[in-house]
Amino acid sequence: MVSLNIELSEELFAAMHKDKTEMIRDIRLAAAVKFFERGMISQERAAELAGISRAKFIYSLKEFSVSPFQYTAEEILSEVDNYLNV
Numbered sequence: 397m398v399s400l401n402i403e404l405s406e407e408l409f410a411a412m413h414k415d416k417t418e419m420i421r422d423i424r425l426a427a428a429v430k431f432f433e434r435g436m437i438s439q440e441r442a443a444e445l446a447g448i449s450r451a452k453f454i455y456s457l458k459e460f461s462v463s464p465f466q467y468t469a470e471e472i473l474s475e476v477d478n479y480l481n482v
Contacts, residue, residue, distance in 0.1 A: 421447070427454065429460045439464065 443453035
């Protein structure tokens with residue numbers, strides 16, 4: 397296991413009305429969502445990074461207006477076409 401150390405000012409905690417535990421949770425979730433959104437990691441790995449279950453991660457995506465699907469509508473239609481033409 398690797399540990400990361402991030403230095404944050406007390407003013408930031410006060411401005412966000414968060415304590416250390418809440419801030420750590422929020423930073424981990426935000427990073428996980430962004431990496432997932434960019435297609436860098438799967439839902440499973442993102443949930444692991446966030447320290448939550450996959451189901452909770454998928455539910456949390458709504459807070460960030462991020463789709464749980466990593467395919468565009470065009471990609472899905474193409475897959476369906478390929479499947480039907482086999």
